[in-house]
Amino acid sequence: MKITFLGTASAFPTRERNHSGMLLDIGPEAFLFDCGENIQRQIRIAGISPMKISRIFLTHWHGDHVLGLPGLIQSFELNGRKSELDIYGPEGSAENFHMIRKAFNINTGFKINVHNIKTGKAFETEDFEILAHGAKHTILCLGFAFVEKEKIRINKDKIEKLDIRGPIVGELANGKDITFEGKIIKAKDFTFVQKGRKLTYILDAVFDEKLIEFAKNSDILICEATFSKDMQLDAKKKGHMTAQQAGKIAAKSKSKQLIITHFSQRYHDVTPLLAEAKKEFKNTIAAKDFLEVKI
Secondary structure (H helix, E strand, C coil): CCEEEECCCCCCCCCCCCEEEEEEECCCEEECCCHHHHHHHHHHCCCCCCEEEEEEECCCCHHHHHHHHHHHHHHHHHHCCCEEEEEEEEECCCHHHHHHHHHHCCCCCCCEEEEEEECCCEEEEECCCEEEEEECCCEEEEEEEECCCCCCECHHHHHHCCCCHHHHHHHHHCCCCCCCCCCCCHHHEEEEEECEEEEEEEECCCCHHHHHHCCCCCCCEECCCCCHHHHHHHHHHHHCCCHHHHHHHHHHHHCCCCCCCCCCCCCCCCCCHHHHHHHHHHCCCCCCCCEEEEE
């Protein structure tokens, strides 16, 4: 899986940073988290096929997170998209999208499903689930977590030593005991559980202890760091958090890596924000537009 940052600014874009957007490519499909202005150009510069995007997850309905939607959807139509598109956002998303569709006269030959989401499970397959959690902002807002499910894997070294092959290997992988050359082979002795990966995405949110539990044991935590700690009171008023607070969430949630993003335009150099976060959580990096991270 690969993460591509398409926009790392907050309310005001800069020459170096676009409005919010992050793409998670899981192989057969890709998920877009937030869809700020100019997202199409960012996708093109990154060399990503927009038609691969099957689902869009919106944290909230402020312009810097959604104003890329009309253009992106119209481009899908112009490129002959046929597959359905699913959009997930906080309560009121279906109504908001209806207004956008009406304002821009958007008619498509493919179906668009808009889901109003509360805290809980937003979407699930056999391989993963996407969870949502309410975040405290100036309007209804959500954080998202991509959680891969555990998988049973074959211990290849043990299998090769016994020279086991064929369909019975698949039975072991499904957790079933088998009989091989007159001997009972127990699945638990030849398999292991591979823990699923977790990616948590928290933007536009006041520091909240509940977010620590939501981000618990993340392989990668992507968290806003809009302001520095000397602006903590101002950050809270505006529904944001500081780089220090992002570091605290990473440390207390026992995440493996923190990537800070959503920087205020006042920080032409985000090095001080990075240093601030690293004091709380060492394994921190600062996102920049077009940064790619494998998970």
